[in-house]
Amino acid sequence: MSRLFSAFVPLLAIALAAAALGAGPAPAGSPDHVPQIAVVRMAQITRNCTEYKQLIQTLQARANDMNQEEGKRRTEITQMIEQLSQLKGGSAQWLGLRDQIDDKKLALEVWGEKMKLELDRRQKAGEKSLYDHITQAVQTVAENQHLDLVLSDNGPDLIGPDLDGITPSQFHQLLNARAVLFANKKADVTEDVLTLVESNFKNQKSEAASTVLPNPPAH
Numbered sequence: 001m002s003r004l005f006s007a008f009v010p011l012l013a014i015a016l017a018a019a020a021l022g023a024g025p026a027p028a029g030s031p032d033h034v035p036q037i038a039v040v041r042m043a044q045i046t047r048n049c050t051e052y053k054q055l056i057q058t059l060q061a062r063a064n065d066m067n068q069e070e071g072k073r074r075t076e077i078t079q080m081i082e083q084l085s086q087l088k089g090g091s092a093q094w095l096g097l098r099d100q101i102d103d104k105k106l107a108l109e110v111w112g113e114k115m116k117l118e119l120d121r122r123q124k125a126g127e128k129s130l131y132d133h134i135t136q137a138v139q140t141v142a143e144n145q146h147l148d149l150v151l152s153d154n155g156p157d158l159i160g161p162d163l164d165g166i167t168p169s170q171f172h173q174l175l176n177a178r179a180v181l182f183a184n185k186k187a188d189v190t191e192d193v194l195t196l197v198e199s200n201f202k203n204q205k206s207e208a209a210s211t212v213l214p215n216p217p218a219h
Helices: 003-023 042-048 050-085 092-144 168-176 190-211
Strands: 037-040 149-152
Touching: 037 092, 037 190, 042 092, 042 190, 050 092, 050 190, 092 149, 092 190
Parallel strands: 037 149
Antiparallel strands: none
């Protein structure tokens, strides 16, 4: 090996090391890129976000209105049945009141189905809106933190040793529902997403405050 070549080899090694240090992380899509992965605990966000709490309060208030209206309708039917018992069976008045009672009962069943459908639709619409807001926040956090993949940790919250409230089949389903078995705290961006969801919801409420509509009557 010539003296010139011997001097060139260490210089080449130094140059390659400097290039490696200055190159930085490999860009996304390159063979050397290491995917950045994080997890989000959806159940924790749902339980703690204001949007979900207000949705539950709204649905409960509407259900209470419906229950009051149902009570009134049932009371009216009960009073009519009492009146019927005081009439002569088979008389024209008795037959007419019996038909009215039947109409009231059928109307109550139809009304009940309609109210149930309304609550179901409101709940689905509210949960879909919340889900969209969470996924939007996840995307923003992922872009800001240069994440390639965000996994949803839907693991069950098994609190306490008493599991008698669920069947073995339900318990088995809960255990199998968990997709993420381990994630360290550095990989958990739940709090970041929750903070952004709360901030976005607060801004949306401020913008829409003048367009809030009251609940329709329970009739």
